[in-house]
Amino acid sequence: MLQNIPNILTLLRILLIPVFVVLFYLPWQYAAEACAFVFALAAITDWFDGYLARKLEQVSALGAFLDPVADKLMVAAALILLVQQDPIPGLAIPVLVIIGREITISALREWMAEIGARAQIAVSAIGKIKTAFQMTAIFLLIYRNDLFGLPLYTIGFVLLYVAVILTLWSMFLYLRAAWPSLNQQGAPQTEENE
Structure with a gap:
């Protein structure tokens, strides 16, 4: 492999x-x-x-x-x-949202796979768009320096907030797709809730 x-x-x-x-x-x-x-x-x-x-x-x-x-x-x-x-709330909050979303959706996918319903939460187009904004934002924030007079750090900061909006939107779409399974009575037991 x-x-x-x-x-x-x-x-x-x-x-x-x-x-x-x-x-x-x-x-x-x-x-x-x-x-x-x-x-x-x-x-x-x-x-x-x-x-x-x-x-x-x-x-x-x-x-x-x-x-x-x-x-x-x-x-x-x-x-x-x-x-x-750059330990400021304006950066820490979107970072927490992005990392929190990744943990939530990873756990959701694992649980949906466990009950045989993984296909209900396949990767969506909005998730791919979110990833493009997120990667571009992170690249610009890492680069930090202005280039040809463009304030790349500031542009990256703005794009990070666009990515956060898309992150929350895509998380809502995943949770909405999974809601019928999540809302069922008598959910299967997992190691955490046994």
């Missing part, structure tokens, strides 16, 4: 996380640019591994498991480091 290209790209994305963290803390003049480049590389491999998996018919169970894990780890690492660098 590790021999297929999409899985190698997904593993590369996971391996880029410690590189990203080290670059973030390096006392080097171009650390922000290098860190933003690593994040962009991870975001590109996220799109590319899914595309290749479908195109080359190399979809695998390992890839289906690792791909969302790699995405969430990189995004969470980036958001946490950004708040640590």
Whole structure:
């Protein structure tokens, strides 16, 4: 399974996380640019591994498991480091919303899979749009520096709030789709509620 290209790209994305963290803390003049480049590389491999998996018919169970894990780890690492660098409520609140949504939807998907209803909460178009805004915002916030007179950090900050609105909207859509299953009496027992 590790021999297929999409899985190698997904593993590369996971391996880029410690590189990203080290670059973030390096006392080097171009650390922000290098860190933003690593994040962009991870975001590109996220799109590319899914595309290749479908195109080359190399979809695998390992890839289906690792791909969302790699995405969430990189995004969470980036958001946490950004708040640590700029600890203001205006940044901490959207970060908490984004990370909280990811935990909620991951738990929802796991539970829906457990009851055999995973298809009811498949990835939606709004989720993909949310991801595009989120990745762009994080990239700009990491890059920080103005470019050609454009205040990239400020633009990233605005895009982060757009991503938060889309995050809440997509979470509402997932919860609405799952509501009939969530609202049933006599839900199956899980380890947490046994």
